[in-house]
Amino acid sequence: MPLIETSDGPMWRRRATKKQLLIWLGWLVGIAIATYAWQLISEKTIWFFVEDAPRQAADIGTRMIPPKWSYMNELWRPVWDTLNIATLGTVIALIIAIPVAFAAAKNTTPHPLVRAVALFIIVSSRSVNSLVWGLILVLIVGPGVLAGTIAIGLRSIGFCAKLLYEGIEEIDHTQVEAIEATGASRAQQMLYGIVPQVLPTFAGVGVFRWDINIRESTILGLVGAGGIGLELNGSINTLAWTQVSMILLVILVTVIISEWVSARVRGAII
Amino acid sequence: MLRLEGLSKRYKTGDQALTDINLVVPNGQVMALIGPSGAGKSTLIRCVNRLVEPTKGKVFLGDLELTKLGSGALRRARRKMGMIFQEYALVERLTVMENVLSGRLGYVGFWTSWTRKFPKKDIQEAYRLLDRVGLMHMADKRADQLSGGQRQRVGICRALIQNPDLLLVDEPTASLDPKTSRQIMRLINELCAERGLAAIINIHDVLLAQMYSQRVVGLELGNVVYDGPPDGLTPEVLTRIYGEEDWEATIEKVEDEDEDEIGEEIDAISSPTKPEQKTIVASGES
Numbered sequence: 001m002p003l004i005e006t007s008d009g010p011m012w013r014r015r016a017t018k019k020q021l022l023i024w025l026g027w028l029v030g031i032a033i034a035t036y037a038w039q040l041i042s043e044k045t046i047w048f049f050v051e052d053a054p055r056q057a058a059d060i061g062t063r064m065i066p067p068k069w070s071y072m073n074e075l076w077r078p079v080w081d082t083l084n085i086a087t088l089g090t091v092i093a094l095i096i097a098i099p100v101a102f103a104a105a106k107n108t109t110p111h112p113l114v115r116a117v118a119l120f121i122i123v124s125s126r127s128v129n130s131l132v133w134g135l136i137l138v139l140i141v142g143p144g145v146l147a148g149t150i151a152i153g154l155r156s157i158g159f160c161a162k163l164l165y166e167g168i169e170e171i172d173h174t175q176v177e178a179i180e181a182t183g184a185s186r187a188q189q190m191l192y193g194i195v196p197q198v199l200p201t202f203a204g205v206g207v208f209r210w211d212i213n214i215r216e217s218t219i220l221g222l223v224g225a226g227g228i229g230l231e232l233n234g235s236i237n238t239l240a241w242t243q244v245s246m247i248l249l250v251i252l253v254t255v256i257i258s259e260w261v262s263a264r265v266r267g268a269i270i
Numbered sequence: 271m272l273r274l275e276g277l278s279k280r281y282k283t284g285d286q287a288l289t290d291i292n293l294v295v296p297n298g299q300v301m302a303l304i305g306p307s308g309a310g311k312s313t314l315i316r317c318v319n320r321l322v323e324p325t326k327g328k329v330f331l332g333d334l335e336l337t338k339l340g341s342g343a344l345r346r347a348r349r350k351m352g353m354i355f356q357e358y359a360l361v362e363r364l365t366v367m368e369n370v371l372s373g374r375l376g377y378v379g380f381w382t383s384w385t386r387k388f389p390k391k392d393i394q395e396a397y398r399l400l401d402r403v404g405l406m407h408m409a410d411k412r413a414d415q416l417s418g419g420q421r422q423r424v425g426i427c428r429a430l431i432q433n434p435d436l437l438l439v440d441e442p443t444a445s446l447d448p449k450t451s452r453q454i455m456r457l458i459n460e461l462c463a464e465r466g467l468a469a470i471i472n473i474h475d476v477l478l479a480q481m482y483s484q485r486v487v488g489l490e491l492g493n494v495v496y497d498g499p500p501d502g503l504t505p506e507v508l509t510r511i512y513g514e515e516d517w518e519a520t521i522e523k524v525e526d527e528d529e530d531e532i533g534e535e536i537d538a539i540s541s542p543t544k545p546e547q548k549t550i551v552a553s554g555e556s
Contacts, residue, residue: 178359178425181319182432183348183376188383192372196363 064245071246075231079250081145082227085220086213086258089152094206097157101164107176108168108194118161125158130216134225148225152213159212160205167201168194203269211262218251271296272318272436272468277327279313279492287313288492291327297435298466300459302479302500305489306512311472314489315438318470319351320344331436349376352429354458356441358421360413366424367409370396373431392431399427403457419450423457430461437462437469443478451475455482476503476520 004011015023102108104118133151141147176193184192221229228247235243277291287310295301303311316322318329320336329336336347352373360369374392375383382388388396400406403423413421422442429437439458443451455471459482462469473479479486480500488496488503488511495510496503505517 172362174355174357174359175361177321178353178355178428179361179372179375181321181348181351181353181438182373182428183345184372184383185345185375185380187380188375191380191383192361192364192368192375196361199363 060241063241066242067246067249068240068242069246071243072250075228075247075250078221078228078231079254081148082217082229082254083214085145085148085152085217085225085227086210088149089217090156090206090210090213092149092153093156093160093209094202096153097160097164098202100157100161101168102190104161104165105168107171107173108190118165122158122161122165125154125156126162127158128155130155130220131223134220134223138224143224143226145226148217148220148227151220151225152217155216156209156213160209163205164198164202167198167205171197200269204266207262207265211258214258215255218254271330271332272470273328273330274314274318275328275330277314277317277329278325279310279317279322280325286492288317288324291492291494293487293494293497295436295468295470297468298462299485300462300469300471300483301485301487302483303470303472303487303489304474304476304479304511307474308491309489309511310492311474311489312440313492315353315440315470315472318436318438319348319353345376349432350435352432352434352437354422354425354429354437354439354442356444358418358425358445360416360421360424360428362412362414364413365409366400366405366411366413366416367396369413369424370400370427370431373428376432395431396427399430400424402461403427418446419453422446422450422454426454426457426461430465434467437467437471439469439471441472441474443473443475451478452481458482476508 004013100118100121103110103114104122106115109115109118130151133154134147137147137151141150171194175197176189179189179193217227217229219229219232221227221231222233224230228251232244232247235241235247272293272295274291274293277288278286279288280286291314303314305311313322317324318331318336320329320339324337327337331347331350334347336344339347361372364372368386371386371388371392374388377392378388397406397409400409403426405420405423405427408416408420408424413424416424425442437458442454442458446454455478458469458471461467471479471483480503483500486496486498486500486503487494488507490511496507508517508520509515
């Protein structure tokens, strides 16, 4: 008990003695495991390479400078592809995620069974990385932009639907009740009671995911799913380091712009 | 006319909220429902329009038995019951006009409500009501920009545009300051008188209940323990409803202010042009 009777009145401590000891024990075990793991990693590391690492990094660095500016002419198209993959993928994801979210939210789901299916869709979409989706889709629909778009879309459904259904569950129920009390149908209750309340969440989630997808789609080319990653992969393989640095620069600028746009849009909505 | 016969409600948690309630509210009567928190006041009015399903008993609105209606018929029946809420329950991100027009949702189809193309008659009625409560200039404001008293007046418009036979009013003044509370109660009273509406008003302010109702029903632990005129609320009766307390002060004060209110209402009725100014002037005197 945290309350302890002493000779000069009652005392209070945050935790009972037994619980406090258990917490200390937990810390002890944690530190022991970390130390052991550190040792294991250390044994399997070839320290010669690590010692050499700064020199190697400096070497690649110097080879990257200066970026090959003229290469930009060949990059406009892949950048455009990347933007399209991200944007289309997000739009597809939102179109599918909205009904899934309404089916998954406790207060709008038509049936617990439907809810279970919706939650399963969300989990399975989220558990697979977009690179893995890309790998699979390149095999199914062939390499290119289409595979990338679908990969981004599939990966984003779970993310969007999860945030959306949490937004739906957090609405103020009395507003819906008030609409219900007027004799409105279920569809009308949705339209007047729920949609206005979750609209900001929807827009915010959409823009946020679009921002993430820009970044994800820049690497999808590594597995052949289109976009600027394709060029990146090619340049690394051919040891064209000045091209690599140019591509990295372009990616950086794209991401900064997308981040700026999404911040502005979110600011305008909320 | 509203009739409750043997109405009981037991929640899944096992709480008995209402036990065998029998009540008749005739047309045009404003009935105050008082009682301590948890006495079942909110449950009672929600059982009438079945936002809460009663476990036993019958509810009649006129000759229609509400308790046996299917979902479609229930929706049509709800159009005849306007409801006013404690925290206003306006849809915060919609405009005042959209909130008022949402009272007509039961009468229009899905596409009409989607496109907001309500019939001309409804829109004119909405403007008329907003003008009546002095919020004409607020029609295009978003509901979350309004003050508490203004929001509640929008809530009243939303209930009235349904053209109801009955008003269910759940703690209309609980979130309002004393002066605004009186304005709102007076407004509800006037509107009920204008339209000959029956109303059940849940209220835990005994004073307001006495000032603005023709009949008071006291609930305690889901049972009716008082049913009579407002001036019948003696210390003994209040003790029966709320428990032991010194009630003398409460009751004396009520009688004083009751007379003031009557004077004010006569003033108010004699200057019917500008409703908002009227209410402000009237309450300024109190």
